Amino acid sequence: MTQMTRREALTAGIAMATVGLEPLRADAAPAPKSDPSAVRVRLEVNGELRELSLDPRVTVLDALRDHLHLTGSKKGCDQGQCGACTVLIEGQRVLSCLTLAVAAQGKPIETIEGLSRADGALHPMQQAFIDQDAFQCGYCTPGQIMSAVACVTEGHAHSDGDIREYMSGNLCRCAAYPKIVAAIKQAKLEMERA
Amino acid sequence: MRPFAFHHADSASQAFRLGSGTGQGQVDASVQFLAGGTTLIDLMKLDVLRPQRVVNIDALKGSLQRIELSAEGLYLGALTTMAAAADHGEILDSYPVIAQSLKLAASAQLRNMATLGGNVLQKTRCTYYRDPSWSACNKRSPGSGCAAIHGFNRNHAVLGIDDTCISQYPGDFGVALMALDAQVDLIGSRDSRRIPFARLHRPLEGQPHIENILRPGELISGFFVPAGPWARRSLYVKVRDRESYEFALVAAAVAVDLDGETVRQARIGLGGMAYRPWRAEAAEQMLMGKPLNEASAAAAATVALEGARTHGYNDYKPELARRTLARALLGAKALTLAGQVS
Numbered sequence: 108m109t110q111m112t113r114r115e116a117l118t119a120g121i122a123m124a125t126v127g128l129e130p131l132r133a134d135a136a137p138a139p140k141s142d143p144s145a146v147r148v149r150l151e152v153n154g155e156l157r158e159l160s161l162d163p164r165v166t167v168l169d170a171l172r173d174h175l176h177l178t179g180s181k182k183g184c185d186q187g188q189c190g191a192c193t194v195l196i197e198g199q200r201v202l203s204c205l206t207l208a209v210a211a212q213g214k215p216i217e218t219i220e221g222l223s224r225a226d227g228a229l230h231p232m233q234q235a236f237i238d239q240d241a242f243q244c245g246y247c248t249p250g251q252i253m254s255a256v257a258c259v260t261e262g263h264a265h266s267d268g269d270i271r272e273y274m275s276g277n278l279c280r281c282a283a284y285p286k287i288v289a290a291i292k293q294a295k296l297e298m299e300r301a
Numbered sequence: 302m303r304p305f306a307f308h309h310a311d312s313a314s315q316a317f318r319l320g321s322g323t324g325q326g327q328v329d330a331s332v333q334f335l336a337g338g339t340t341l342i343d344l345m346k347l348d349v350l351r352p353q354r355v356v357n358i359d360a361l362k363g364s365l366q367r368i369e370l371s372a373e374g375l376y377l378g379a380l381t382t383m384a385a386a387a388d389h390g391e392i393l394d395s396y397p398v399i400a401q402s403l404k405l406a407a408s409a410q411l412r413n414m415a416t417l418g419g420n421v422l423q424k425t426r427c428t429y430y431r432d433p434s435w436s437a438c439n440k441r442s443p444g445s446g447c448a449a450i451h452g453f454n455r456n457h458a459v460l461g462i463d464d465t466c467i468s469q470y471p472g473d474f475g476v477a478l479m480a481l482d483a484q485v486d487l488i489g490s491r492d493s494r495r496i497p498f499a500r501l502h503r504p505l506e507g508q509p510h511i512e513n514i515l516r517p518g519e520l521i522s523g524f525f526v527p528a529g530p531w532a533r534r535s536l537y538v539k540v541r542d543r544e545s546y547e548f549a550l551v552a553a554a555v556a557v558d559l560d561g562e563t564v565r566q567a568r569i570g571l572g573g574m575a576y577r578p579w580r581a582e583a584a585e586q587m588l589m590g591k592p593l594n595e596a597s598a599a600a601a602a603t604v605a606l607e608g609a610r611t612h613g614y615n616d617y618k619p620e621l622a623r624r625t626l627a628r629a630l631l632g633a634k635a636l637t638l639a640g641q642v643s
Binding site: 144162163185186190193199202205206209210254263277 | 302304305306307335338339342343346347355357359384407408409410411413414544545546
């Protein structure tokens, strides 16, 4: 049997569950082909233009995860309190869970998936998080890394105190904070050299 | 989240037209303007705000995003982000209380999203307001009562409240605007008007569901902060449960103009304490012409908290506020201003 990654197994599981539910729908009216309330949304994600048909309620986070299958950005609180969903929009770190996809059109979006180079080489911040062991469970890490990249480019990573203040929007329940500060300091030097 | 129709407003006039059904400040408003979205989308997810139409005003950024400093004062466009104003060097130099109130608020991500116009209209963080499973909330459902009065009210307001609502205005920037005598520019389909910022938020008067004086379709276009002689000697002291990314338990925005040790003029705003952005005018009057020292600062702080009403869990707040305000006043006195012999 070929090895499956956890993500592939979960995706396959969802597909099987959907098939399993099909008979329950037999008596119901056929589902309309497209939701009448759906709107056409064009998003520029990691340099690629993607066109979607979305309910206006869909956030950038849900568009990324559920419609574009970019599951790197994480859903923590879904209320703008934890920072796990942090992405860059127009180069600024923002919370994708509080941003409507329909309102993000025409603005370049950068996610954790777009951070490494095309040849697979990691961004200095990604490498620094590995080198400094700056995560435990890893769930907050994509948001931490996107926020950390912005923290450095904004010029807000001058001191440990600065880093802690300007990273306070990213919560880590494993409390890897000291190592996150160390990782940002390491990456800052490399980002400045580059 | 309930379904809504989404519109992009390409111009101010289109925004007024699309927004003509707004009853801003009211929970049952059928139309809401979307700027940064940090309050609106959050409260729509929680089913507290239920607009049928959302009007995106992002396209107005071109005209409503400017920051201008002149001899007369500071102008801040309503769609300026909190981050842009917080990081502005000249604002930090000439109006430190403005920059500090913004830098000490929210998180870096939220400050990048949230606009100044939306910030001053931010809704209360009262947990009973934010959770519709509590049926008693006069702000959400007029006449239903207030679950907070006999509830867990540790961070609820003690000033400007009555028996219909004890919710706290959560913002910081609005408190600094109060202290500096700011004015707010409003634009609408009929006319434009400039009013004192102190008049934007309505006093409670038994009507917590109507929070401000904005007319249907009317938008905040900007803020004007006059260049008073007290503006440079100003600061924001914020006391909270954690050091960063937290709402105020108590905050003091103070600005003083000194002649040696003697107070020519003082300006005092209080945050975290009141139903709306709060100015302590009686305390300001009391300081005028007096030397600023521990005794006079403490006396002014006592006057500022007169009339405070607590509800059990928030009994600690008046004393914490008195000490915070006294510390802020003495801190302002101790500032060394560039170009001035201390």
